[in-house]
Amino acid sequence: MDYFHLSADPDTLDRISSLGLAHLGDGVFELMVRSWLCLHGKASNQGLHKAAVTYVSAPAQARMAKTILPLLSQEEQEVYRRGRNSRTSTIPRGATVGEYHASTALEALFGWLYLRGETTRLNQLFSQMMED
Numbered sequence: 001m002d003y004f005h006l007s008a009d010p011d012t013l014d015r016i017s018s019l020g021l022a023h024l025g026d027g028v029f030e031l032m033v034r035s036w037l038c039l040h041g042k043a044s045n046q047g048l049h050k051a052a053v054t055y056v057s058a059p060a061q062a063r064m065a066k067t068i069l070p071l072l073s074q075e076e077q078e079v080y081r082r083g084r085n086s087r088t089s090t091i092p093r094g095a096t097v098g099e100y101h102a103s104t105a106l107e108a109l110f111g112w113l114y115l116r117g118e119t120t121r122l123n124q125l126f127s128q129m130m131e132d
Contacts (some may be wrong), residue, residue, distance in 0.1 A: 007117035016115070018086040021079070022104045025111030030056050032126050058095035061103035064129035071128065076109060083108025 033055045034048070042051055054060060065080075072080060084105035091100045113122045 008115040018082045018108045021111035022107035025107035028110045028114045058100045058103040062099035065102050065106040067132045068125045079112045080105045080109045
């Protein structure tokens with residue numbers, strides 16, 4: 001199996017919980033942020049982790065998610081909504097409940113798109129968020 005070029009079928013995706021999608025999407029989003037930082041010369045070696053954290057924190061993801069909500073298809077909105085409504089047991093310090101749910105929703109969407117192999121769409125949404 002090629003884990004960089006996936007194309008999961010709808011039945012497989014339906015069996016993955018929203019929190020499972022968010023878990024994967026967290027990694028996808030962080031890899032995209034780290035790549036963006038390196039390619040744009042935004043951080044030195046010492047500050048790379050600190051710079052990445054400013055983008056991958058729940059409050060930052062919640063702010064960025066707002067910029068792409070109007071761009072989402074009906075199907076993407078449904079994945080986002082399911083992720084937002086997932087039950088979580090803990091909320092990280094520094095984030096409100098609303099921010100954490102929005103960031104979980106964004107991560108679920110990114111996990112879902114990744115598993116579908118929709119890298120072009122991931123790049124479109126990510127680029128839109130990073131431009132704002």
